[in-house]
Amino acid sequence: MANETRESAQGSSRIQATGPGEVTVDIRTPDLEINFGPQHPATHGVMRILMRADGELVTGAQPHLGYLHRCAEKIGENVEWLQYLPYTDRYDYLASMNNNLGYSLAVEALLGIEIPRRATLIRIICAELNRIGSHLVAFGTYGLDIGAFTPFLYTFREREWMMALFEKICGARLTYSYIRIGGVFNDAPPGWFEEVARFCDVFDEKWKEYCDLLLVNQIYVKRTANVGVISRDMALDFGLTGPMVRGSGIDWDLRRDMPYMCYGEIWRDGAFKIPVARGEMGALGDCWDRSWVRVMEMVESTKIVRWCLDHMVDGPVIGEIPKTLKVPAGEAYVGIENPRGELGHYVVSDGGKVSIRTRVRGPSFCNLAVLEDVLPGSLVGDAIAIIGSTDIVVGETDR
Amino acid sequence: MDFRGIYDRLVAIHAPGLVKADEPRKADPKDKKDKGRAGDPFVLVEAQELARFLESCRDDDRLHFEQLIDLTATDPAKDAPDFWIGVQLLSLKFRHRLAVKALLPKSAPSLPSTVPVYRASQWHERECAEMFGITFVGHPDPRHVLLPDDWIGYPMRKDYEFPKEYHGISCE
Amino acid sequence: MSGTSAFLEGLKAGLGEFVPMWALWLGSALISVAIALGLISLIAMFSVWLERKVAGHIQCRYGPMYVGWHGWLQSIADGVKLLLKEDLIPRDADRVLFMLAPALVLAAIVGAMAAYPLAPGILFADIDLGLFFIIAMSSMTTIGVVMAGWASNSKWTIYGSMREAAQVVAYEIPLGVSLLVPVMVAGTLNLREASAAQADFFGMGWFMFKNPFMLPAFLLFLVAALAETKRAPFDLPEAESELVAGFMTEYSGIRWSFFFMEEYAAMFLMSAIGAVFFLGGFESPLTHLAGQLFGRDLVVVGAGPEFAFTAINWGALVYQLVAGGTLLVKSFLGIFLMMWLRWTLPRIRIDQVMTMGYKYLTPLALVCVLGAALWEAGWQALVRS
Numbered sequence: 001m002a003n004e005t006r007e008s009a010q011g012s013s014r015i016q017a018t019g020p021g022e023v024t025v026d027i028r029t030p031d032l033e034i035n036f037g038p039q040h041p042a043t044h045g046v047m048r049i050l051m052r053a054d055g056e057l058v059t060g061a062q063p064h065l066g067y068l069h070r071c072a073e074k075i076g077e078n079v080e081w082l083q084y085l086p087y088t089d090r091y092d093y094l095a096s097m098n099n100n101l102g103y104s105l106a107v108e109a110l111l112g113i114e115i116p117r118r119a120t121l122i123r124i125i126c127a128e129l130n131r132i133g134s135h136l137v138a139f140g141t142y143g144l145d146i147g148a149f150t151p152f153l154y155t156f157r158e159r160e161w162m163m164a165l166f167e168k169i170c171g172a173r174l175t176y177s178y179i180r181i182g183g184v185f186n187d188a189p190p191g192w193f194e195e196v197a198r199f200c201d202v203f204d205e206k207w208k209e210y211c212d213l214l215l216v217n218q219i220y221v222k223r224t225a226n227v228g229v230i231s232r233d234m235a236l237d238f239g240l241t242g243p244m245v246r247g248s249g250i251d252w253d254l255r256r257d258m259p260y261m262c263y264g265e266i267w268r269d270g271a272f273k274i275p276v277a278r279g280e281m282g283a284l285g286d287c288w289d290r291s292w293v294r295v296m297e298m299v300e301s302t303k304i305v306r307w308c309l310d311h312m313v314d315g316p317v318i319g320e321i322p323k324t325l326k327v328p329a330g331e332a333y334v335g336i337e338n339p340r341g342e343l344g345h346y347v348v349s350d351g352g353k354v355s356i357r358t359r360v361r362g363p364s365f366c367n368l369a370v371l372e373d374v375l376p377g378s379l380v381g382d383a384i385a386i387i388g389s390t391d392i393v394v395g396e397t398d399r
Numbered sequence: 400m401d402f403r404g405i406y407d408r409l410v411a412i413h414a415p416g417l418v419k420a421d422e423p424r425k426a427d428p429k430d431k432k433d434k435g436r437a438g439d440p441f442v443l444v445e446a447q448e449l450a451r452f453l454e455s456c457r458d459d460d461r462l463h464f465e466q467l468i469d470l471t472a473t474d475p476a477k478d479a480p481d482f483w484i485g486v487q488l489l490s491l492k493f494r495h496r497l498a499v500k501a502l503l504p505k506s507a508p509s510l511p512s513t514v515p516v517y518r519a520s521q522w523h524e525r526e527c528a529e530m531f532g533i534t535f536v537g538h539p540d541p542r543h544v545l546l547p548d549d550w551i552g553y554p555m556r557k558d559y560e561f562p563k564e565y566h567g568i569s570c571e
Numbered sequence: 572m573s574g575t576s577a578f579l580e581g582l583k584a585g586l587g588e589f590v591p592m593w594a595l596w597l598g599s600a601l602i603s604v605a606i607a608l609g610l611i612s613l614i615a616m617f618s619v620w621l622e623r624k625v626a627g628h629i630q631c632r633y634g635p636m637y638v639g640w641h642g643w644l645q646s647i648a649d650g651v652k653l654l655l656k657e658d659l660i661p662r663d664a665d666r667v668l669f670m671l672a673p674a675l676v677l678a679a680i681v682g683a684m685a686a687y688p689l690a691p692g693i694l695f696a697d698i699d700l701g702l703f704f705i706i707a708m709s710s711m712t713t714i715g716v717v718m719a720g721w722a723s724n725s726k727w728t729i730y731g732s733m734r735e736a737a738q739v740v741a742y743e744i745p746l747g748v749s750l751l752v753p754v755m756v757a758g759t760l761n762l763r764e765a766s767a768a769q770a771d772f773f774g775m776g777w778f779m780f781k782n783p784f785m786l787p788a789f790l791l792f793l794v795a796a797l798a799e800t801k802r803a804p805f806d807l808p809e810a811e812s813e814l815v816a817g818f819m820t821e822y823s824g825i826r827w828s829f830f831f832m833e834e835y836a837a838m839f840l841m842s843a844i845g846a847v848f849f850l851g852g853f854e855s856p857l858t859h860l861a862g863q864l865f866g867r868d869l870v871v872v873g874a875g876p877e878f879a880f881t882a883i884n885w886g887a888l889v890y891q892l893v894a895g896g897t898l899l900v901k902s903f904l905g906i907f908l909m910m911w912l913r914w915t916l917p918r919i920r921i922d923q924v925m926t927m928g929y930k931y932l933t934p935l936a937l938v939c940v941l942g943a944a945l946w947e948a949g950w951q952a953l954v955r956s
Contacts, residue, residue, distance in 0.1 A: 034726045042812045055733075056921050066545040073530075074554060110437045145812045147803060147918025153630040219804055219917045236465045236491070239519025250491065257494045330423055330437030333487050333498055335468065344469050346485060350476075351434055357473040359485070366468075369522045380730070381920040384813050398545060 031059055038067050042145050042384045045394030049371070051383065058383050061375035063368055068398040076358025081107055081325045082181060084358060089175035091362060092396040094137050095339045097130035097166075100179035102336045105260060106345035107181045107325075109332040119183035119317040120261050121308045125196060126166070126178060128301040128308075132203065133162040134339035135294045135301075138391040142291055143214050145388035146223050151214040158206055161199055168192055181325065183318030193309055200302040207299055215295055224291065225282030228374050228386035235285065238370045241363050242341025243297065244390065247290030251276045254337040263304075271307040272300040287389035294391070297339075324353055331357075340364050340391055362396035400461075400495045402440040408462055409442065414455045416448025421500070441498035446484060449501050450511045456488055456497065457516060464488035464497060467517035472503075472527045477557045482508060482531060486520075509534040530555035603695045607684040611677075611836045616646035618835040618906055625910045656824035661724060664821065668722035673822070673829035676715030680836045683708035687843055688763050690895035691853055692868065692887070701762040702754065705844060706747060709799070709837055713739045716808065716818050719830070723821035731817025734921060735808035738798055741928030742805075746795035748936035752788035752943040753778045753848035762844075766852025766898075774859030777851035784943035789849045791936050793908075796841040798928065800834065803913035807921055835906075842905025843898065850901055853894035861893040 032055075037048040046067035052060035072091055076084050088103045089096040101123055108115065115123075140155030163173045169188050170178035178185050214220050230240070235248040245252055253274045255263040266272060275296035277289030329351035335344040341363025348357040367390050375383050400408070406420045420442050426435035444452045456464045469487040486499040503510055512535040513520045524535045525544040532553035535541070543550065552559055564570055620635070620643060627634025635642025660669055686701040686708075688694045698704050713735060720732020756778050757765040769776045779785050798805040809817030819830050846852060865886040919927070 032726060032729075040815060056730075066543075066547065069545045071554070077557075109439070112437060143917065147806070147810065147812060148916060149626075150630050150914050153632065157631055213915075214917070217917060219919055222923060223917060223920055237518045239466050239468055239517065241466075241468070252491050257491075258496070328437040329434050330439075331441070331485075331498075332438035333469070333485075333496075335487070335496075342468060344487065346469065346471060346487070348473055348475070348483075349437070356475055357471075359469070359471045359473070361469040361471075361487070365522065366519060369519070379920060379922060381807075381810070381813055381918075 029054075036061075036383075042387060043394070044141065044388070044392060047368075047392070047394050047397065049375075049387070051375070051380075053380060056379045056381075058375050058378050058380060061371060061383070063371055065365075065368075065394075065397050068394050070399065072360060072399040073358055076355055076360075078354065080353050081327055081355060082321075082323075084355070085180065086175065086177045088360075089177055090395060091360060091399050092134075092338065092340065092343070092364065092393045093174055094393055095130050095134040096174065096176045097126045097179060098134075098336065098338045098343060100177060101127050102334060102338065102343045102345050103347075104179050104181045105336060106332055106334040106347045107327060109334050110327045110330055110347060110349055111181070111325075112328075113182060113319055115183055115261075116316045116319060117262075117313050118187075118315040119319075121312055122184050122188060122317060123179050124261060124263070124266075125305050125308045126169070126176075126184070128304045129162055129165060129196070129199075131301045131339045132298045133159045135298045136162075138294055138339070139210060139214075139291060142388045142391070143220075145384050146214075146220060148214055148217075148220070151210055154206075154209060154213065158203060161202075165192070165196060165199060168195075180318060180321070182321040183316070185318070187317045193312060196305060197309055200305055203302055204299070207295060210295060215292065221281050221288060223381075224287035224385055224389070226286050227282075227382045228287045228378065228389055229283045230285040230370060230374060232285070234370065234373070238373075239366050240341065240370060241366065242338065243290055243293045244341060244367050244370075246275065246293045247277045247389075248285035249277050249279065249289075254335060254342060258335075260334070260336060266304055266307050269307065272303045275300060287385050290389045290391075326351065326353055327355070335361070338363055340393065340396070341367060360399055362399055364390075364392040364394075364396040365399075368392050368397055400493055402497075405462060405495060405497055406442060408459070409456070412455060412459055414444075415451040416445035416501075417452065418443040418445060439498055441485075441500045444499055444501050446501040446503040446510045449484065449486070449499070450513045450516055452499070453486065453488070453513055453516045456499075461493075462490065462497075463492045464490045466491065467513070467519045467523075468496075470513065470520045470523035470527065472531045472533055472555070474531060474555060474557045479557075480504060480506075482533060484510070484527075484533075486513075503533065508532055509536060511535070512537040512539075514538055529553070532556065603685070604681065607681050607695060611681060611684060611832055614839045615832040615835040616650065618838065619649070619831070620646045621903070621906070622910050625907065626914045629911070629914045650828065653824055653828040658826065659821070659823045661821050663724045665722040665724065668718050669821075670826070672715045672719035672722055673826040674715075675718065676712045676833045677829045679708050679711035679715060680833045680840070682711070683840055684836065686762060687840060688766070688847075688853075688898070690891040690898075691763055691766065692891050693895065694763065697763060698761065700760050702750060702760040702765075702844065702848070705840055706743075706750075709840060710739065710743060712833055712837065715833075716830075719822065720818040723818070725821055727814045727816075727820045728818050730814050731808045731810075731820070734810075734814075735801065735818060737921075738801075738805065738807060738924055738928070741925055742795045742798035742932070745791055745928060745932035745936040746799055748933065748940055749788045749791040749795060750844070750848060751936075751940050752782070752784055755940070755943055755947060756782055756785070757848070762847045762852070766847050766854060769851045769854045770859065770862075774851070774854040774856045774862075777849065777854070779849045779851075782943050782946055784939045784946060785849065787935065788939040788943065789845070791932055791939065792845055792849070794927075795932060795936075796845065797909060797912065798924065800837045800841055800909070802834075802838065802909050804916040804919045805924060806913070806918060807924060810918060812918075838906050838909055839902055842902040842909070845905050846898055846901035851897075852901075853898050855897045858890070858894045858897050861890040865890045 031052045034051045034053060035048060036051045037043040038046040048064040050062040050064060051058055072087050075087055085100060088099040092099055136155040136159045140152035143151040166176055167173050169192055170176050170185060230248050232248050232250060235245045235250060256267045256274055275293050277293050279289060281288045327349040329349055331348040333344055333346045335342040343363055344361030346359035347355050350356050374386055378386060409417055422440040423436045423438055456462050466489040468489045471485050473483040473485060481502040481504055484501040484503055488497040512524060522544055524538055527533050528535060528541060529543045529546045530553055562570055624634040635645035638644040638648050660666055683705045685695045686698050686704045716735045717732040720728040754760060757768045759765055769778060801808050819827055866884055867890055868884060868887055
């Protein structure tokens with residue numbers, strides 16, 4: 001099969017001599033080159049994949065990025081530390097809270113300041129709620145890619161509530177800028193924690209609906225199991241992180257293994273587990289495993305949120321941060337567990353008001369690189385399933 | 400393993416190109432000019448040896464850095480003589496990280512590609528190449544990744560001047 | 572004697588020698604085409620509205636609510652919008668084929684509509700090969716779809732039309748073979764006669780209950796009909812997440828709406844076939860009752876002592892309406908089932924579609940035919956002995 005694919009990639013009709021006096025005419029039409037995107041329903045944004053296909057068989061794929069490049073890193077070198085925060089909202093716009101958090105933690109690592117405990121707990125609640133929201137979109141739109149429209153609206157029903165919760169706490173629905181350097185912007189309004197608890201209770205019932213409707217649906221399983229298998233070694237070699245790496249059966253989660261904030265405490269309390277794919281429906285590391293990991297992570301996130309609600313303390317939510325922040329010279333890299341994987345911020349300061357380098361290591365960007373290797377050899381329908389299962393946000397790949 | 404342990408191990412295995420460890424320190428109260436250094440510790444290596452250094456980090460069974468998380472470059476200042484190449488390594492087995500830094504002279508921004516060691520660096524190197532004008536010798540696919548193929552200049556350099564127009568479209 | 576010819580005989584009796592027979596034929600043909608077109612438009616509009624309502628309620632929302640009561644005028648508003656939209660033809664498209672394709676698709680389905688019996692006594696054409704005719708005509712739409720895909724000169728449309736061709740070829744066989752089972756029991760391909768054969772047991776003598784192989788045959792027919800009408804989970808020719816919009820990617824405005832009309836009309840016809848050959852057609856206890864009360868024949872042809880006479884039994888109109896309504900309701904139940912499936916199931920991959928068609932459905936359908944034939948033969952022998 002592999003040989004055939006390689007030959008057809010050159011795309012020519014040829015006459016093969018298979019033996020003395022015996023000629024097989026092998027009619028081989030040239031491969032079709034399709035521009036998959038930039039405007040295509042299944043690329044989740046403006047990404048282009050130059051696909052070569054022999055009929056329904058994909059023989060080559062080359063992602064082309066940059067349609068949403070907004071120079072986030074260059075902007076980071078031109079605005080003040082505090083001013084950069086809203087730009088972090090814009091790279092992974094489905095998990096803005098986590099982006100805020102990653103950047104804030106990186107700058108705080110340089111500043112070396114302590115964060116009030118109440119702020120830390122609120123940060124974790126927001127980050128985990130945002131993880132639920134992000135995975136809801138990932139799972140819902142994945143159903144859309146597979147061709148099931150209805151689960152998408154079911155997931156958005158819950159996401160709507162999550163966004164309403166964020167609207168109550170910070171006034172924005174998508175780009176929050178709520179987690180600030182030194183804490184969070186303001187305290188939660190009265191009754192907010194109770195509503196979050198209610199959300200968790202309701203969500204515990206609702207996620208089973210998604211499982212019944214889509215995750216264990218036979219057609220869905222047949223479409224995703226054994227499709228787009230990313231082996232353990234491949235996942236490590238390509239630097240995959242987050243659900244992608246857990247979907248390949250690697251037990252790794254930054255929240256547990258390199259704890260930041262008080263995740264270590266929560267883990268020691270046994271409040272949450274790390275779902276790791278076991279290859280239940282097919283080969284380990286297929287698309288089904290990745291979607292299963294995402295669904296289960298949402299459930300674990302509600303547990304973390306509950307723990308934080310139970311251990312909530314009173315106190316300030318933001319430390320004393322000057323309006324014009326001067327960050328001591330040095331460099332720091334902080335990676336946090338974003339819904340899509342490790343979001344790293346590498347910040348370099350020379351002691352001034354402006355950073356000299358703000359590097360964003362977006363998980364989507366790194367997870368996407370694996371497509372070049374996984375797509376060839378799959379069918380066109382599978383290619384959609386594989387792209388969907390990587391759960392990229394183009395805002396982050398391009399930054 | 401903490402940073403000290405990793406560094407000692409690197410010294411012990413004679414990791415190629417290892418120059419020194421750089422750790423954050425408090426400002427010296429006697430020296431007023433010294434402001435100290437904040438943030439994370441890193442090891443400094445020679446740029447030309449970077450790929451081999453990473454290989455030894457990956458293959459050593461006590462370090463076991465399976466993943467390259469990030470590879471990036473930094474242009475510290477307009478008049479700085481060097482680019483910094485920053486690499487973040489991660490060991491899933493031992494749960495430790497290592498920040499690697501290499502100085503690459505701006506006059507000859509070229510170093511061996513690390514793709515043979517970690518395929519994860521493939522797109523990172525492409526990004527560095529287009530943004531900073533650094534040549535990674537031996538990169539399997541040296542195309543632009545984010546910028547258009549015909550983009551002139553290296554935008555992430557500090558001395559980059561924003562173009563006045565692009566294909567007849569005014570940028571001002 | 573019934574249907575059109577009887578109607579014409581009646582007309583001739585009424586109009587006498589003023590109008591020649593060929594004019595009557597032509598006139599009635601034109602009227603029939605107009606009715607069929609109108610019917611298709613109505614069915615399409617109602618189905619679109621129904622689809623949106625069904626989808627909405629399945630997805631915890633209301634669907635159209637603003638245009639008219641519960642949005643019942645939505646389809647008309649959409650139709651007006653589609654009519655007013657700019658008609659785009661891509662520069663590199665094959666103009667003639669591009670314009671011909673939607674027309675061909677619509678013409679084929681209007682043709683297929685000819686065999687649809689509105690009521691036992693009100694028909695466009697009482698075709699003895701009715702079932703065969705409908706299947707043949709609705710297969711013609713495939714040519715239109717392939718034509719559209721080719722003429723659009725876009726890679727996505729080529730994919731869509733190739734998939735359509737492959738899929739229809741694969742599923743025509745199980746569709747036809749599974750329909751052989753009721754045809755064998757009925758002994759006719761005529762839709763009206765097949766329906767009449769199920770009138771026993773107070774209108775509940777449906778073929779579905781007459782043979783143990785009928786239920787599997789019905790399920791096979793259902794799956795094949797879904798594939799034949801390009802409905803989910805077999806909507807690969809238009810698979811919006813894979814092929815943008817498949818074969819109709821480049822179409823817009825009224826031409827695009829032709830494809831839509833065809834899709835819904837095909838759904839309706841397939842449901843109607845299913846209703847007629849499995850679920851009793853016109854027959855239900857209600858129809859039976861109406862038939863008992865008002866009589867069944869619309870045109871009573873009697874023979875007097877000196878001359879033949881025809882008269883119209885107006886009371887039977889009630890029966891005809893009830894019978895026609897019964898079939899309509901059954902057809903729309905089929906459409907509802909298709910919608911329900913569409914908004915619940917994910918899409919199948921193309922190789923799975925092919926595997927299912929060739930490796931499972933076709934052999935199973937053949938087994939059903941064989942089993943039904945043996946059963947019928949045994950039954951007949953038993954009855955005779």
